[in-house]
Amino acid sequence: MSPPISDGMVVTINYVLRNRGGELLDSSDDGEPLAYLQGAGNIVPGLERELEGKQVGDKLHAVIAPTDAYGERSGPEPQPIPRERFPDDADIEEGMQIVARGPDGEEVPLWVVGIDDDSVTVDHNHPLAGETLYFDVEVMAVRAATAEEKAHGHPHGLNDEDHHHHH
Numbered sequence: 179m180s181p182p183i184s185d186g187m188v189v190t191i192n193y194v195l196r197n198r199g200g201e202l203l204d205s206s207d208d209g210e211p212l213a214y215l216q217g218a219g220n221i222v223p224g225l226e227r228e229l230e231g232k233q234v235g236d237k238l239h240a241v242i243a244p245t246d247a248y249g250e251r252s253g254p255e256p257q258p259i260p261r262e263r264f265p266d267d268a269d270i271e272e273g274m275q276i277v278a279r280g281p282d283g284e285e286v287p288l289w290v291v292g293i294d295d296d297s298v299t300v301d302h303n304h305p306l307a308g309e310t311l312y313f314d315v316e317v318m319a320v321r322a323a324t325a326e327e328k329a330h331g332h333p334h335g336l337n338d339e340d341h342h343h344h345h
C-alpha cells in the first residue's frame with residue numbers, strides 16, 4: 179500500500195486528456211508517465227483536487243470545469259504581430275508559448291495560434307482556456323518529495339541528468 183496523495187508528495191500518473199467532443203488533446207502514452215508535486219500547482223487545480231487522497235493503482239475519470247483548469251477565455255481577440263518584430267532566428271511554432279513585454283516592462287505570456295509569411299498571430303488565452311477537460315488517470319507511484327523538490331516546487335527524476343534549473 180502506498181500512502182494516500184497529499185501535499186508534498188511526488189505523484190506519477192498516466193493520463194489521457196480529451197475535450198467535450200471526445201477529441202484527444204494530450205496523453206502520457208507517447209512518453210514517460212507524468213510526475214508532479216502535489217500542492218505545488220504543477221497540474222491544473224481541479225485535477226490536483228481529484229487526486230487528493232488517491233493511492234497507487236487507483237483509476238479515476240475526472241471532469242474539470244474551465245475555472246478549475248485554464249480559465250475562461252477573456253480579453254481581446256488574437257492579434258497578428260509583424261514577423262519583423264521577431265528575431266530572424268526565432269524558431270516559432272504554432273502552439274508554443276512566448277513571453278512579451280508589456281508597457282511597464284511586465285512579462286505577458288502569449289500563445290502562438292497562427293503563422294503566415296508576414297505575421298505571427300498570438301492569443302493571451304491558454305490554448306485550453308474555456309475547455310472542460312475530461313481526464314482518465316491512473317496513479318502509478320506516490321512518494322514523499324525531497325526537501326530540494328519541495329524548495330523547487332517540482333519533482334526531480336531519479337536519473338535526471340538533464341535537469342536544468344530554469345527558475
Ligand code: ZN
Nearest residue numbers: 330332334343
Ligand atoms: Zn529543480
